Amino acid sequence: GAVVSQHPSRVICKSGTSVKIECRSLDFQATTMFWYRQFPKQSLMLMATSNEGSKATYEQGVEKDKFLINHASLTLSTLTVTSAHPEDSSFYICSALAGTSGSTDTQYFGPGTRLTVL
Amino acid sequence: SQQGEEDPQALSIQEGENATMNCSYKTSINNLQWYRQNSGRGLVHLILIRSNEREKHSGRLRVTLDTSKKSSSLLITASRAADTASYFCATFTNAGKSTFGDGTTLTVKP
Numbered sequence: 190g191a192v193v194s195q196h197p198s199r200v201i202c203k204s205g206t207s208v209k210i211e212c213r214s215l216d217f218q219a220t221t222m223f224w225y226r227q228f229p230k231q232s233l234m235l236m237a238t239s240n241e242g243s244k245a246t247y248e249q250g251v252e253k254d255k256f257l258i259n260h261a262s263l264t265l266s267t268l269t270v271t272s273a274h275p276e277d278s279s280f281y282i283c284s285a286l287a288g289t290s291g292s293t294d295t296q297y298f299g300p301g302t303r304l305t306v307l
Numbered sequence: 308s309q310q311g312e313e314d315p316q317a318l319s320i321q322e323g324e325n326a327t328m329n330c331s332y333k334t335s336i337n338n339l340q341w342y343r344q345n346s347g348r349g350l351v352h353l354i355l356i357r358s359n360e361r362e363k364h365s366g367r368l369r370v371t372l373d374t375s376k377k378s379s380s381l382l383i384t385a386s387r388a389a390d391t392a393s394y395f396c397a398t399f400t401n402a403g404k405s406t407f408g409d410g411t412t413l414t415v416k417p
Contacts, residue, residue: 303347
């Protein structure tokens with residue numbers, strides 16, 4: 190099946206620093222990628238939809254200036270957590286849509302990035 | 308808020324038994340997908356069922372969809388210890404927006 194990678198898998202940073210997380214589709218092109226965050230023992234919360242070559246669409250309550258998304262190519266989307274604070278500590282997961290028929294396509298998920306802000 | 312609700316929240320069974328998880332949703336959907344997640348890991352796609360389908364099979368998995376009741380079920384037959392994981396349903400609208408359920412934590416005892 191399609192493979193999506195994330196880097197880094199785990200990051201620990203000091204409060205106030207910025208952290209960039211990469212999401213790559215390894216064997217397919219993805220015009221649309223999604224970013225989720227997941228708190229312990231909870232479900233995934235969609236943060237934003239990332240479209241190649243255009244601005245990301247953020248869900249209600251997600252700060253655009255806090256979580257910068259760039260989808261510069263058909264295989265790479267990045268999420269930058271700016272001026273991270275302890276409350277930003279979470280598991281961040283990306284997914285990529287395989288195919289071109291929109292919502293009927295399967296989302297393939299990356300392995301996630303565990304962010305810990307001290 | 309999450310529109311997907313799953314029950315049970317936790318399920319513990321013996322190896323070889325069947326496991327059934329249910330998912331309910333509130334709005335119209337284009338399709339519904341089931342995923343599994345091992346602790347601290349990413350999600351693995353299990354099966355996709357479209358709104359005009361009622362049942363799908365994949366190996367030991369059977370998924371049903373009842374759009375009139377806005378519900379779906381995932382059945383895992385002849386469970387194995389390796390099936391121990393959290394299982395999530397996710398609904399997708401025509402606009403492509405996804406909403407995940409709260410998940411069911413399945414424990415299969417050897």
